[in-house]
Amino acid sequence: MSKKTKTAFVCEECGADYPRWNGQCTACGAWNSIKEVRLGAGKSERNKRTDGYSGIRSSVQALSDVDLAQAERLSTGISEFDRVLGGGVVRGSVTLIGGAPGAGKSTILLQAIADMARRGIDVLYVSGEESLQQIAERAHRLNVSGERINMLAETSVQNVCDVLDDINPQVLVVDSIQVMYTQDTDSAPGSVSQVRESASYLTQYAKRHNVSVFLVGHVTKDQSLAGPMTLSHIVDTQVVLSSTNDARFRVLRADKNRFGSVGELGFFAMDSTGLKEVKNPSAMFLNRAEKPSSGSVVTVLWEGTRPLLVEIQALVTECQYGNPRRLAVGFDQNRLAMLLAILSRHGGIFTANDEIYANVVGGIKVTETSSDLAIVVGIVSSLKDKIIPHDTFFFGELGLNGEIRPVANGLARINDAAKHGFKKAVIPKSNAPKKAIEGLRIYPVANLAEALDVLGEVEC
Structure with missing residues (x-):
């Protein structure tokens, strides 16, 4: 029966x-x-999970007895990609790379595995969406040698694992996880259950056989990763490749990383031969107009493990209707409302009847508070039509009492701005360097009132 x-x-x-x-x-x-x-x-014999992802039953041991040997990493040959991954891809890890159609997910992975294959690392590229001829045409366009790259057109994870057993590669690329299916789940590929089970299946194989796996994932129309939330929990690293306002550039961000820092950014430029690394991302976001204008201010953000200079623009205009608008692009809208309240209470500048627009140039999303001072200065500059020179930068967090708080890695931010030719810096008093920096004049400020007084000295 x-x-x-x-x-x-x-x-x-x-x-x-x-x-x-x-x-x-x-x-x-x-x-x-x-x-x-x-x-x-x-369940199939291959997919039994009674022994866990590692394939062996874990035994109880003291935390002090755990081996602290650093996990072996493989370089992708792309330094910006390695930076986001935390120094390279860890053996036996699973990395999920998402992004909108045309962002360059397949391109960057093809370039990475081509460099790995050239160095003698065995790789397998599994395509579930494109034919092998389409991938070969892309490789030819990118000037990628495909002599040592193994290709497979398959959507069954069981069949993929059978091929892996035969050729034993060190790196596996699956493009994409949304089209893969497992024979033990009776639902259509792309459904929640199929995506979850397929990712779990491949993760189990990766941990058991020490294979580094890259999974390509699609995003929804609101730019979030498609599929169940458990997909993000299963993988070790999740990175997203997105475009900036300038379609030529791409930004790779780590949203989750068990082997490195979260929030690390990698910058690339897209051309006819693929993705090229951008060694100086600050120059990419500081392409300012030759003639200075009011409302334009430069700040120094800290993204991952390095500083990044960006331009913040503010526009204050008279309200034409009864309800003034406050619009922030690139940072939290609620924080803009809070900064306006601080400016009114501790700076004596009232904007209740004005419309205010603030934007972070280049499509960068500001997730830290070091840009508070620059945003307020930009608003004041636009309101009073006072121009801030191109060689001046600002950073600092504003407290509700009007104090300007120090930010992390202040000295590294200052040194990076000085290397880019900036001559004046308005920064928190606690971040002021003990030794003078040649060619850079420091204006340390303790509160908002002092910062507004300094504006008269640095204005054009």
Whole structure:
């Protein structure tokens, strides 16, 4: 007598499980997203997980006895890619790279594995969306030698693992995880259950056989990673490749990294021969107009492990209607409202009847508070139509009492700006260097009132 097929009801949006069908998912609020999924009568022998991802049963041991040997890393041959990964890809790790269509996900991976193959590292590129001829044409356009790159057109993870057993590569690329499926789950490829199970299956194989795996993932229309949230939990590293306002440039950001820092950025320029590294990203975001204008201010951000100079623009204009707008692009809108309140209370500058627009040039998203002083200075510059010279930069966090707080890595920010030719710096008093820096005049300020007084000295 055959075993009865088990079924489950799973939300396609968030992956929540239900004992019966519902019209609305109570976890994410989506309507008509719960679908019936048939569960296989039994798991395949390969997919047993009683021993965990590593393939062996773990034993109890003292924390002090754990081996602290650093994990072996493989260089991708692209220094900006290695930087984002934390120094290279760790053996046996799983890296998920997401991005919008045309961002360059397949391009950067093809360039990386081509360099690895040239250095004698065995690689396998599994394509589930494009034909092998399409990939060969891309490799020819990128001037990539494909002599040592093994290719496979397959969408079944069981069949992929069978091929891996035969050729034993060190690096595996799966393009993309959304089209892969496992034979033990009776649902369509791309569904929540298939994406989750396929990623778990490949992760289990990677840990057991010490294979470094790259998974290509699609994004939704709101630029979030498609698939269940558990996909992000399964992988070791998650990076996103996105475009800036200038379509020629790409930014690679680490959103999750078990082997390196989160928030690390890598910068690339896209041309007809692929992605090229940008060694000086500050120059990419400081392409300013030759004639200085009011409302334009430079600040120094800290992204990952390095400083980054960016331009912040502010525009203050008279309100034409009854409700003035406050619009922030590139940083938190609520923080803009807070900075305006501080400016009114401790700076004596009122903007309640003005419309205010603030923008971080280049499409960079500011996630730290070191840009507070630059934003306020930009607003004051636009309001009073006073020009800030191109050779002056600002950074510092503003407190609710009007004090200017120090920021991390202040000296490294100052030195980087000095290397780019800046002559004047308005910074928190606590970040002032003990030794003078040649060619750079420092204006240390303790509160907002002092910073506004300094503006009269640095204005054009």
